[in-house]
Amino acid sequence: MILCSISFRSAWLWGCLTSLALLELSTKGKARTVTGSKKDTSYLQSHADLMRSYMNFSVLPCDDFYEYACGNYRIVKPDRYSPEERSSAFDITYTLDDIAEQFLGRSDLAESLNVSSDLKIAQQFYNACLGADLYPFPAADPNYLGLIRSIGGFPAVDGAAWDASKFSWFNMSAHLINYGASGLIRDELSDAYPFWPQFKQPQLGFDSIIQLDSIDSNSSHAYLLNGKRMRGYLEAFQLPEDRIADVIDGVFAFWREALVAADKEDDSQECQAFNLTNYYDIVWQDNSTEELCHSYYVEIDKVCARHPEAVANYLAMKLLYKFDPLLSAAKYQRVYCRTALRTSMAFLFNKLYLAEYFTEEKKLEVSEIVQELRKGLRSSLEKADWLDPETREKALFKESTIRSVIGSAEDSLLTDRLIREINRLEVVDGNYAATVINLRRLSCDIRRFSARHSEELPKETLPQMVLLAMQIQAFYDPLGNSIYVMAGILQPPIYHRAWPLSLKFGTLGAAIGHELTHGFDTSGSRFDGGGKYRSWWSENSRRSFDKRAECFVDAYNKYLVPEIDRHVDGDASVDENIADSGGLSQALEAYRSHMQQLLEDPKHDGLSEQLAGLDLLPEQLFFLGFAQMYCADFEKEHLWNTILKEKVHTIDKYRVLGTLSNNDDFLQAFNCPVGSGMRAASETCRMW
Structure with a gap:
């Protein structure tokens, strides 16, 4: 399973875990009309x-x-603290x-759901966190x-007592990994049963991901920030x-050689084997x-052999x-403790x-919105004159088989087992450090539970991520041809029942629509409608598709991020940019x-589509709402980290500018002339 996500970067501390609630939708039959709840004038x-x-x-x-x-x-x-960018x-x-x-x-609620003992442990941890220095x-x-x-x-601390001959960077x-930290091994669990680990190059650094050009001098922002940490x-x-x-100095010297080794691995066409026995043990x-078969680990092994003390310190x-x-x-300690509480015991x-909180009324309205968006997608596919009839027919079939999951997927047996794991946590009285070490280890065990117990779980077991309702996410799964709208996303500035x-x-x-x-x-x-990876497009349609995709790549490549003097990577973000463009167009058509x-x-009769105090027409409010999902406050390190992550969404500012400047309906809604900042040229990029 490959999960593509709209990603609003939820919770920074503990990673994704899980929850329940399923609602499947079909495009067959007439969708019910979306109706707003009784308006709360004061709230609006x-x-x-x-x-x-x-x-x-x-x-x-x-x-x-x-x-x-x-x-x-x-x-x-x-004024709320976050070690990541705020948005x-x-x-x-x-x-x-x-x-x-x-x-x-x-x-009372915990007792009715049979989770009283688990909630008591959560309370103990929270009290320990609040009481710690x-x-x-x-x-x-x-x-x-x-x-x-x-x-x-830790040779920096232990000095001569540290024995380099007994040190293994790999071990x-x-x-x-057992404590959720990222060293020089980067493993990610597959999203599909049996959830085996997959290996990627690690990203080096602390607050700021580093590259050679970001630490090219001792006065660079990344150098100073990581050095300070x-x-x-x-x-x-x-x-x-x-x-x-x-x-x-030793750590920076190691990093520079490690980054050169990473570049060498990127250029290598030859597979080099590296033994993973100790990793599994x-x-x-x-x-x-x-x-x-990963040349990076062979190359990094050579670098680590030259810098054992620096590697151990790092x-x-x-x-x-x-x-x-x-x-x-x-x-800000309470902020940290609350987030740690929620995400570690998700x-x-x-x-x-x-x-x-996830009411039947909310579930029903979201499902109705999904139905309207499905109609918008079908309309986009039907209007795409660059698709030949055969490819369009297959595309429409794929749309007709999309499964929509609202809230989260359901696996009550697995969820209950994972909740019970909380009872393994030892909260050490008066010793928060020992407690949080225990919690970190437990959290990692929980995240790997399905992989560790795959032989006893059904092959149909879903990844834990799609069971997690209380997260600010939505996903598309091409193998299951499914979209997931998680319950946690249904909060302002993304949704409120009283809104127009x-x-x-x-x-x-x-x-x-993005998903x-x-x-x-x-x-x-x-991927076809059955989730099978195959070529189902005609050559002509694929060429037309690729040409249109290239338009998005070129358009986003032009955005310069002046704070770090680096351009947006249109290639890395092309799928997310196409999804933003198509999703917004389909949402407007659905509206x-x-x-x-x-x-x-x-x-x-008399339905109001405006907000008092905002002198905007309904469709102008539509576009303002879209943009304000991405209002953000970035520091330099956040900009670097977003740029350097693989296959990411574009930085929020350029995500908004790129999507809207290529949307003809937006340009018409605000009467933007050719030559204006939002309409530099008369031609725009559009896929769907």
Whole structure:
């Protein structure tokens, strides 16, 4: 299973886990009409005020719509800490954290769902977290140092007592995996049963992912930022300044050689085998003997042999970095603890969340919106005159077989087993470091539960990620030809039942359309309606498709990110950009079609499609809602990290600008002339 996601970068601490609730939809029969709930005038006014507060009215929408829609977000956003970039959609995280914290007092709900003992453990951990001294981070805590020494050592601290002859970079990296840390082995679990690990090149660095050109001088932002992080850890051990400087220099020297080795691997056409026996023994407690055909590990082994002490120091500090709450002030500790609580015990809180917050009315309305978007997608496929009749017929068949899952997928037996795993957590009285070490290990065991128990699980078992309702995500799965709209995404600024339909379709509708379009992007279009990977397009249609895809690549390649003097990678983000474009177009068509139905129905006379305080026409509000899902506040390191990640969404600002400047309906809605900032040329890119 390959999951393509709209990704609003939910929860930074613990990774994805799981939950329940399934609603399958079909395009057969007439969809029910989407009707808004009874309007809450006070709420709608406050939400309109919030939307206005994000906007910079000194900028004309046709000059720079992102700045017009989001220019003040950085200034007015609530003071909440995040070690990642802040964005309006990411802020849903704090709403979900609030809810999780409230659940700690809901013993009645926990008892009714038979999770009382699990909730008590969650409360114990939360109390331990709140009561700990986490700012500044106590890197020198004996529990952390003891763990580091047990898996490879910390030569910066241990000096001559550290024995290089007994050190293995591979073994220490494997041990880091058991605590959720990323060292020099990067394994990701497959999304398909039996969920075997897959190996990729690791990304080096701490707060900022590094490349050779980002640390080319001692004054570069990435150099200073990563150096500051290492210095903070080393100073906690009261090391002398000359020793700290030597350790940091050694790590940077290792990084530079490792990055050259990575480039060499990229250019290598020859497979080189690397023995993985110790990885399986350490990470999976399995005595499997296997070799990996991955030249990077062969090359990095040579580099590590030249820098054993620097590598051990780097891995030791990477483990500390995983335990570090990354707080900039003590006042943010509660934020950290709430997020740690919710994400590390996700199965538990998802069960509570679905029972309390995912109502039948909400499920029904979202399913109706999906139905309207399905109609919009079919219309796009039918209107695509560059598709030949045979390919169009197959594409329409694929659309007709898409399965839609609202809330999350359901596997109650697996979910209950994973909730029960929480009972294994040992909360050590008065010792938060020991407790969080236990929790990290348990969280990783839970994440690998399905893989570890694959032989006893049915082959139809779904990946844990699609069971997770309480996350700010939506997915497309080409193997199952399915889209997933997770319950956690159904919060402002993406959805609220009281909103006018123009806003709902511009936000949630565009997100759903994005996922549907993934079935027909450069990757999804290579899977047929049955989820089989094969070539089902005619040569002419594929050539036309590739030409249109190239238009998107060229358009996004032109965006320069001035803060880091780097262009957007249009090739890496092409699928997400096509999905944004197609999803927004289909959402607008769905909105127009649905409004036409309502206008023909006398029961809906007087339906308001505007928000008081926003002097915008309905379709202008539609586009404003879309843009304000991506209002963001980026630091330099966040920009670097987004650029350097593989196959990512475009940086939020350019995601909005690229999508809207290639949308003819947007240009018409705001009367943007050719030559304006949003309409540099008369021609636009469009796939669907």
